Amino acid sequence: MEGELCDGWVHSLSGQTLCFTGRVLIDGEWTVRKDCREIAQQLGASWKPDFSRKVTVFVHGDLASQAVTDTHREYSQKLVSAADWRDRGYHVCVVDGDGFADLIGGHAARCRELLRAQGSDDHVLVLPQAGDGILGGPLQQHRVSLHEPGALTLDLADLDKGTKAHESTIVALNEHLSRQHIELRGHARNAPRFDAGWSRGDDVFVAEVKSLTGASEDQQIRLGIGQVLDYAHQLQLARTCGRIRPVLVLEKQPADPRWASLAEASGILLTWAPDFAGC
Template identity: 90%
Template sequence: MTVFVHGDLASQAVTDPHREYSKKLVRAAWERDRGYHVCVVDGDGFADLIDGHPARCRELQRAHGIDDHVLVLPQTGDGILGGPLQQHRVGRHEPGALALDLAHLDKGTEAHESTIAALIEHLARQHVELRGHARNAPRFDAGWSRGDDVFIAEVKSLTGASEDQQIRLGIGQVLDYAHQLQLARTCGRVRPVLVLEKQPTDPRWTSLTETSGILLTWAPDFAGC
């Protein structure tokens, strides 16, 4: 069951027993207490769904000692992180006379999606959900939150491509995304992350990314994540 709540309810108490959305939120909290998952989506999430993006499920909290008072809690990464991220299916191209090497393109895409799938599993073991970008946020590949920190990641495969070129591209992208979010003065500390398919051959990338304030990590261990 999904409850769509149209409006900005973050940090607001929903208490009016005569408003239909209030009754639904109180019922949603009651159903969650019984062990059923009810997804509550706010106005931004509703717009995300209409636009074809997954939406964040809002957290609810009952006011202490008052059964008909429900709080819709703010979440770290609001406005940055979107709904849960899922691995996409990878298609196959038939080799032809094109100058572009489609076999390498397919292998690179498959490696990219496999890296995302491995990162999803890695974070899930820590009870952290990997998410996509919010509708109006920069188009980073993946993101998650811990405490007040919001991690935004660019994922790069190193299969069938120039390793140096891929890493340089990823560094530029994730720094740009982080800078855009800092200019927007979003809540929480934004932490840029570059996620690679495997350990890079040249160790200089570790010191370069550290100097630039980027967390560099790679499959399968994803150190630091």
């Protein structure tokens, strides 16, 4: 990756050269390095036993666990090497165990920032970020699908996601946040399937987007309120990183002003296009 700029994400394992340390927790199971290598190779990646200039992605496993394959010092040396190469202008992406599991599942993984521990020459900290376990990779715009007119059963929660108004609202929200240098992201692999999310400081915003054109406003808003409260409750029970802020994003201002007071009383940020007040 010499001379290339990292956009903050590892989007795929294909074509990457990996270096591993320790074991990785994949879907609740500790996975030894040998198995991680085999999985990566099946997805188009190669690997090196030791850190070198050819490595493009460094995968660090669990350091505190007694069952880690590397000793503490060997692990530290590899991570320090990655930090040293970054200092020299050669960027190597660093992903944690969750990130590696995300890549296996076809999701983007956050490239982690590194920071040397104060007063130590050989201890490097991999920094956590607000939204870990909640926010996934950059949000991808979906193509609008057409529904068969004769469909007998409908999932109201999913039906709205395919409408042009729904996608237009997400595009407008993305543009609004981009002007603030905030990245709009999808849900993490094991998080509730909210429409969009972002972080600001320690606050993590999880949003449901509802179109109002050609639909019952009351029905859409009630559905959206229930969804974002459910998302927030699930994430709070999971004790994820960051303060959860549920958001209901509407295509336009609702006709009935009572929804604003109801949302406020429920701890929900209610906002709408084109200004997206509060976002």
